Amino acid sequence: MEGWRKRQKNGRMKQRREDWKNGKKDGNNRLPPFHASTLPSEDFQFLTRMLIFIIAMGMLLPSALFEGRLAAETEESTPPNGNSTKTRDEQDRHIKIEIERQKMKSAERLMTIKKIELEKLQAMMKEENNIVTVAEVNTAKEGYETAVSEYEQAKLELQRVELESLQDEWHISVEETSLYESRDGREMFSITLRNNSSPVKLVESSEVVGQDIIISAQIDDIFVTIREQESYGSSGAIITEPYEQRIETLKEDESVTLKFELIKENIRDVVVELKYSGREENKNIHLSQEDPYISVVSARRYKEGDRRRLEVVLRYGALNDETADDETEVIDTTTAADDETEVVDTTTAQEINNIYVSIKDDTAAIIGFPYEHRIPTLKDGEEKTLDFELRRNVDSVTVSLTYLEEENPYKIHLEEDTRHISILSAKKFRVASNTGGQMMVTLQLKNTSTTEAMSINATPEEIAAANEIRSIYVSLLDTVDGTNIVKPYEAKIPVLGYNETVELTFQLQKDVESLQVSLNYPELEMPETRLIYLQKESALDVVNVSSLRFSQEGNLGSSVTYDLTLDRLAETENTFQLRVINLLNRLSFEFQDPETQSRQSQVKFTQEQSKRNLSLIVYLPEELDASYLDSTLEFYVAVLDEAEANELGGVNNRLDDLPAEQIASIQGGVERFELIPKGVPEIEVFVQNAFQTIKIGEEVNMTATLKNIGTRDLVDIRMIVDVNTDWKYTVVPEVISSLIRNEEKEIQLTLSPPSDIGVGEYQAKLNAEVTVDNRKFEARDRSITVQVESKTQMSVTTLLFGALILLMIAIVIVTIRISRR
Secondary structure, eight states, rough: HHHHHHHHHHHHHHHHHHHHHTOOOTTTTTTOOOOOGGGHHHHHHHHHHHHHHHHHHHHHHHHHHHHHHHHHHHHHHHHHTTSSSSSSSHHHHHHHHHHHHHHHHHHHHHHHHHHHHHHHHHHHSTTTTTTOHHHHHHHHHHHHHHHHHHHHHHHHHHHHHHHHTTGGOOOOOEEEEEEOOTSSSSSSEEEEEOOOOOOOEEEEHHHTTTTEEEEESOOOEEEEEEOOOOBTTBBBBOOOSSOOOEEEEEEEEEEOEEEEEEOOSOOOEEEEEETTTTEEEEEEOOOOOOOOOEEEEEEEEETTTEEEEEEEEESSSSOOOOSSSSSSOOOOOOSSSSOOOOOOOOSOOOEEEEEEEEEEEESSOOOEEEEEEEEEEEEETTTTEEEESSOOOOSSSEEEEEEETTTEEEEOOOOOOOOOHHHHEEEEEEOOOGGTOEEEEEEEEEEEEOTTTTTTTHHHHEEEHHHHHHEEEEEETTTTTTOOOSSSSSSEEEOOOOOEEEEEEESSSSSOOOEEEEEEEEOOSSSSEEEEEEEEEOOOOEEEEEEEEEEEETTTTSSSEEEEEEOOOOOOEEEEEEEEEEEOOOEEEEEEEETTTTEEEEEEOSSSSEEEEEEEEEEOSSOOGGGGTTOOEEEEEEEEHHHHHHOOOOOOTEOOOOOHHHHHHHEEEEEEEEEEOOOOOEEEEEEEEEEEEEETTTEEEEEEEEEEOOSOOOOEEEEEEEEETTOEEESSSSEEEOOOTTTEEEEEEEEEETTTTOSEEEEEEEEEEEEEEEEEEEOEEEEEEEEOOOSSSHHHHHHHHHHHHHHHHHHHHHHHHHHOO
């Protein structure tokens, strides 16, 4: 009977396949319902592949239509005469990038097709009567992984091609060259290079990656070589030592000066060869040489006993504004031989012999003794100090230099070393609260110089001109480590006349009680530093409130601590009230002294203690409405005097529902704070029957419950099953998309032991995992014990039951026999 039923069933299935192939319809003129079990495996695989092909063509068709429309628009935008507005290089670059972009799009489409094919096969495999083999799924998976790899390589290739096409954007220019002779007679050549490049944005690569990719204008590993120009009789050989110099790094708009020795004589035309970033540039340069020039570095008048003397410092080489205060210019260069800092001379270096120096007054009469100094030789960059005795008391002299058969006069104004600047006051104050309560310092300076060498008949204008101080630089430094703690970091006073007063205002970057005032002007060999105590000044008796940790996050059921720094400028004794404004009513708080741990509702300042540190502790409840979670709660802390505190009112140091206009009008110190409540993620797995008994060949089917016991909603919770390596399992659902607070979901778990498993007890574990804010949270493991028994094994209960039946049968038989007798 059972065999007849199987034959009937197989006959019906065969008839259905034939009807499907022949396209027959049932009695209702409808095709029979499609199911994997009604088709042969070969037919079903064919239909599956056709379905995937149709879906893929549906995805490719919009892309093809879009590209066709884009090409048409491009064709329409081309000028009628066929001429492009792009240059040949730009068009070539565009074509290369477009080719790689199309390759990347093609790889992306192929990856999408492979992904769809893999997902379809995986879905079919999960069906009850699937006809998809594991080999087919693995083949599709390998094809998808290969497509993903090819797509990633296409993206990288697009970025590489775009980067290589922009190499022309980097450029190094030659700013200056100089030909001169060194002090030991060698012919030298210096060259100044500047990086004129600008940062470049990779447009296509930025679109692919999803963020702007900007290539810095910095150029690394620049190799510089100086060659002779190729012409008749010359081969373009390297003519300098070192033969090649390496610049390790040249940042945007940065310049560097390199020094070479010319090892071939009578060279005026050279080729500067630059190699960097895989490219090579050659620049033809004609070398020019400057005329000899002697500068007067300084002229200082001083007294020696009752005699007036003049010290003159001369230097071979011109001075400019940048190098007037420095004898030589120090430039960092990196050569192929070493990485040391070199001193580069940028003037001519020919020796000048027989230099004659004399000091004259306005009438060209010599007033210096000796009447004339002779300098036998003065080499490039060399300085010479000469000392004269002044025979007349004058405010200006003419330094006459005669060399190379030419006289060069320099008229010099003389100044005594009696310049002095007095600090009249230094006051610390705070600006209005609407600007952030920034601390400021006002410094008052006065020129109190005196000139001893002035004649008794000098006019006030002459005295003022002789005592004025120019180019004064003022900075304020920390008393501990000497760092600059104000903004601007340095203030310049162009001219400070005799008895003139100037006031400077700085913004304090660090609140201090005292600081160092650094004064620097040309008459000083070293900057002058003075330690001063800051006077406190305030128009209103206001306590400034500040906090380094004004914005924090806190979990429900915990507390958050804010540090408060209270600073008062007035030097009288007073008490102030503490208030918290517009804090959510569900949240409680307290002010606490961090040293004594005592609660505070008001704070007192004295002349000795003008700064206080407090802590504001905010307590979050166990439960809070979901609308407040992960949202920024804004509130304020105010320190008010008694009058303003009574006017605003409030209960238990709390003020609620104050509008922004009223908060801005508060005269006391106010600071804004932020609090972001965070829910606590916590999940729990419940298993009702953790002990399962099966026989060999059977599976374990059980139900578990996953519950969100935390204080925030969760998403993408993944179930984790830990079993022996030769066991198989399925868990449905494997990923729970969302689970709100206190919600439960059932989990179906199936454990399949291997067919050759032995009798015994086995362990498995069920767990759940969720990721919140880039942190993983797991539930507690739930252990499952599986007892595997033999198929023929009989339980004790069955044996006892059988023995009882046999005993009853025996009793019945004995009773019948006895009754017959």
